[in-house]
Amino acid sequence: MLHPKLIELEESFKPSILIQLFDPLLEQKQIELWIKRDDLIHPVISGNKWRKLKYILDHALSIKADTIVSMGGAYSNHLHALAYVGKQLDLQTVAYIRGERPKKFSSTLSDLERWGMKLRFVSRSDYRELRQYKNHDALPGIKADEYWLPEGGATQLALKGIAEIVSELDGNYDFLCVPCGTGTTMAGLINVCSDDCSVLGFSALKGGVFLADDIEPLLKNNKQNWSIQLDYHFGGFAKSSNELLLFIEHFFNQHGIELEQVYTGKMFYGLFDLIERDYFKKGQKIIAVHTGGLQGKLVK
Numbered sequence: 001m002l003h004p005k006l007i008e009l010e011e012s013f014k015p016s017i018l019i020q021l022f023d024p025l026l027e028q029k030q031i032e033l034w035i036k037r038d039d040l041i042h043p044v045i046s047g048n049k050w051r052k053l054k055y056i057l058d059h060a061l062s063i064k065a066d067t068i069v070s071m072g073g074a075y076s077n078h079l080h081a082l083a084y085v086g087k088q089l090d091l092q093t094v095a096y097i098r099g100e101r102p103k104k105f106s107s108t109l110s111d112l113e114r115w116g117m118k119l120r121f122v123s124r125s126d127y128r129e130l131r132q133y134k135n136h137d138a139l140p141g142i143k144a145d146e147y148w149l150p151e152g153g154a155t156q157l158a159l160k161g162i163a164e165i166v167s168e169l170d171g172n173y174d175f176l177c178v179p180c181g182t183g184t185t186m187a188g189l190i191n192v193c194s195d196d197c198s199v200l201g202f203s204a205l206k207g208g209v210f211l212a213d214d215i216e217p218l219l220k221n222n223k224q225n226w227s228i229q230l231d232y233h234f235g236g237f238a239k240s241s242n243e244l245l246l247f248i249e250h251f252f253n254q255h256g257i258e259l260e261q262v263y264t265g266k267m268f269y270g271l272f273d274l275i276e277r278d279y280f281k282k283g284q285k286i287i288a289v290h291t292g293g294l295q296g297k298l299v300k
């Protein structure tokens with residue numbers, strides 16, 4: 001059973017609703033597009049963040065860890081959610097941050113510090129080295145009461161939480177779409193998605209071919225019903241363009257749904273482009289997972 005502290009925390013969450021999007025292009029192409037609003041489940045730990053962290057935190061609490069140590073960039077959604085949840089659960093949090101300590105903190109870094117996360121700024125090469133440590137006790141020098149969590153919370157336990165997204169759906173859809181950073185969220189969806197459905201990932205990074213190699217070892221069976229779109233990265237991770245920002249603004253004006261430029265904006269841009277190009281067949285039903293991340297939204 002889930003740790004009582006997590007059960008209590010989860011009681012404050014809102015359900016992730018499924019809403020249908022109406023748009024002239026969808027009508028013209030006769031495509032049904034639904035959005036799984038994981039962005040609405042919590043004001044801070046929203047989207048795939050809570051899904052990924054839930055069973056990791058459960059494990060950490062069950063082995064009586066009192067500190068979670070992780071890593072990320074200066075705008076990391078993962079660290080943002082972790083710092084907040086650490087404060088809620090009375091767990092210490094420590095983060096290795098890529099690059100030099102900036103003179104002026106981003107709003108993400110300010111939140112991390114405000115929520116009590118200890119920040120250790122490391123060089124890009126030291127940061128890359130940290131990526132090799134995958135298990136919770138693998139970080140050299142880690143103490144018995146500390147729990148190591150790799151970049152983006154990419155662990156097997158994260159998959160268990162992600163699977164709950166699929167269990168909340170009725171199984172009647174052709175495509176499940178998700179943005180990809182490490183590919184962990186996508187792997188969690190592929191593992192439990194029925195064979196009648198394809199999982200379509202949208203790489204937020206340039207050169208995302210490596211994603212397939214990272215996803216494959218996380219898969220339970222020899223699943224083939226998935227693919228990744230590699231061409232909607234807009235120049236690379238966290239890069240954007242006027243075109244993307246205008247799309248995000250237009251999407252909000254049309255549908256009242258906020259997207260950000262790192263993950264969800266790129267996925268919806270790509271999705272609409274694919275619909276326009278007749279990638280999907282008439283009558284198909286698509287569900288796109290809104291993975292949140294709105295704390296990282298670029299403010300114009």
Ligand SMILES: Cc1ncc(COP(=O)(O)O)c(C=O)c1O
Binds near residue numbers: 077152
């Ligand atoms: C908002 C948002 N969407 C999607 C992703 C991609 O998730 P993953 O790293 O599991 O591919 C992330 C990163 O974790 C994220 O913060």
